[in-house]
Amino acid sequence: MESRLEPLDPSDHSSTYTGAAGLFIRQHWLILGPLLLLLNAIRTRYLSPLRRYPGPFLASTTRLWKVLSTASRKTHLHHIALHRRYGPVVRIAPNEVSIASPEAARTVLSAGKRFYKTAFYAVFPPPENPDIFTEVDEEAHARKKKVANVPYSMAAMQQLGPFIDDTIDLLAAKLAGFATKRVECKARGSVDLGAWLHYFAFDVLGEVAFSRSFGFLAEGRDVEDAIATIDRSQAYNGIVGQVPWVDRLLRRNPLWKLVPTLDTRNAPITRIALSELERRRPFEKESEGKLRNDDGRQDLLASLIKGHLETPEKFSEGDVFAVAHGAIFAGSDSTASTMQSLFWHVLSSPQAHAKLVQEISGAVMSGALPPAGNISWKEAQELSYFQACLKEAMRVRPAVGLNITRVVPPEGAELDGRFFPGGTQVAVNGWVLHRDKRIFGLDADEFRPERWLVDVEEAKRMERYMFQASSPAQLLR
Template sequence: MLIVFWCIEYGSIVRTAPDEVHVSDPKAIPIIYPTQQPLKKTDWYLTYRPVTLGPGPDLFTDDDEKHHAAHRRIVGPVYTLSSMLKNERALDDLVKLFGDKLGGFADCQDAFDFGLWLEMFSFDVVGAVFFGSPFGFLETSSDYGNYIAAVHTALPLNSVVAMAPLWIRRYLLQVGVMIPKVLKAIIATDGVRKTAVRETGVAQERTSNANANRTDVLSQLLSIMREKNDCLTIKEIHVEMWAAVIAGSDSTSGALRAIFYFLMKHPDKLAKLVQQIDTAYLDGTITHPVQYNQATKMPYLRAVIQESLRLCPPFAVPMARYVPVGGLQLLGHHIPAAFKVGMNAMVTQFDETVFGKDAREFRPERWLEGEERFRLMEKAMLVFGAGTRTCIGRHLSNAEMYKLVPHILHHFTVEMAHDGPWKTHNATFLLQSNVICKVKRRSVENRPL
């Protein structure tokens, strides 16, 4: 990534355009992303707004801080950890199904695209937790609705369009429609919109029964709409569901790919984690199926997840904000009003003053060097955003990681099917490919599938 080398060459504040600066120093996080009087998001976000669902934004693209805060207060309770864990049984079922599918590959000893299967798992989790039932990626062993192909084609297009001046973006999209692959992605992405609208209608009929007691996100949002009348509209619920499908899968699957990839490339770390997991099963620290509140008590698992997210954050672009009237004092520099200023997790999370001289290396042990050091590093992490705009879906993402990783590593030996590296492509989300693997069943006590 070019900005990494610029920061090494020119320092922690780099002017990347006439009216834009990039900052790498973690000390700037509370200045650029404060919890009080937050800076306004730039027009970069507008490209990702779901205009086909109506004029309103989703939480990610909302550039009106007051509207964002008000809307988040309404829907926020649905996204809390306790609310997400009401759906833990559905996660258990999908973790088991994923293990069953890997068992098929283990039995025939075929190499397979592990990264793709992790993405199918994440999409099905979104279906189960948000809509009330999995989409069917794992069950059918296929790209349901062509969603994955659509997102992977649409993201690079959007990432290019988002960097262009606002006035020319519409024309770039019109030109893009002439490209068959892009047109196909647009049609498939519209299928996501139709799914959001259709499933919301189905859920409305389902939850009209006063005795209905469902815990999926859609049902809970519809309940809020009925109880609070004008505080939440049906179109806003459509947008919530659309955003969950588009953003909720690539982010978590990217994190899962990173976790398994780094472990496979560092056999000593993998062996250490597997030993902790096996011991935890034997002494009853974790059970079958793995529960989230059990898995989070394994220190080395937490360290591996943190380190993987540090080295390969799923969201890898500057989270740009407009400098307010009067300018901004930033690390000894004055940034003029109306400038764009932002930070990129792919740069900040490599800061040697916080993470050490070996910041570019995969070393989970750095997260086990005392609680004070852990908190210092955690404050420098931008994986789930910062300030008032932290990712509202982070609890579900964490639940997926903490539940799936120990289950798979306890039941299977996972290894790369080739000696080459993976391939990464930054298209707003950091997309990885070439994670082609083979798996073998492990003979371990106390391991019922």
């Protein structure tokens, strides 16, 4: 009998090859895994358009360097050291560079230049209702900023000045009590001034945002661990923000909310903001900015509610909550940090302290300042050395130590004479920018308030390149 050969079925070969490949991978995965990681590291380091820029080896192959640097809480110092070692442009991640040029930073952060925010910002709470700082959608950001600009304006802030006088008086009384030993201090005989300034910042923002103090100064403690909760949240935001996809496995994971201590809705500031919203209902009663206590002031929340009532389709109730929440969440930390920097530098410099005391005493003697009580914002503006100390404190120690990162437009962009392809992430760090010797002088590392008083035009030039996030206007970026 004659045998016949059946035609070969191509699918049989495919199945055979697939099976063989699967078997090979299973048998050699201990070798193949590291090999693939090595090949990917070589690709990202040597084949990337950013390969020409120097930086740590680990940073050019993975975002792990950024995670570790942020987790150390010294990333601002790391970036200063990197730029001094490598120059004005440093590669700090496979697709990210840090730039030290203040001129380039202005371009990156300017509105209308189409350098959009990265996914880093989406990690910050509340994720379902981003505030102005965390909003990555440019159109939504513009809508929210338009409404929030009203209560954050200098005119609005000055109107609220008299309502925080009691808080200022309480802080002064507490510090005077420590100084005269009327209040028993800790066993070591010292007082944590930084903590008391943080309590003060919280209570002031409570008055500005919700027309009530949170009671931090009165109780002399971190009420409901609100500050500690924000610190923990900010640590999470900073670290996980370097690898945003991890957030979906953690805080955005539905299982996360099953643990009460982890659910962000249970955070003190979130609960306070939500309770204040409920207290103002029905919102129509806020249309004239008069609160239930009938003192006639228009606080931040009242102004935001008015904005919502005027254009509910553009500024939702969720936006009201998000902006009010963000004012306390981010504002308390940056405000406290700025005050801490001012006090630390002035008290650490006998010369600066003596000059400041002399200026204030002279103003009282001349009648420019009242001999007792609080002074107004306008009166403070006339204290030139005090203003110089404040600017210098914000320059030397910006409130935010993390990078501010933007994405280069699709067509690419030229920054400081260098072309960066579209999609590149460009980071700027205030601690680096404020130490540019071309802008701030050869002694840019030093706290020297006098640099702001030498020449008016030079002072304007320096102020143009200040990138601190220590004011409401800065927080609206």
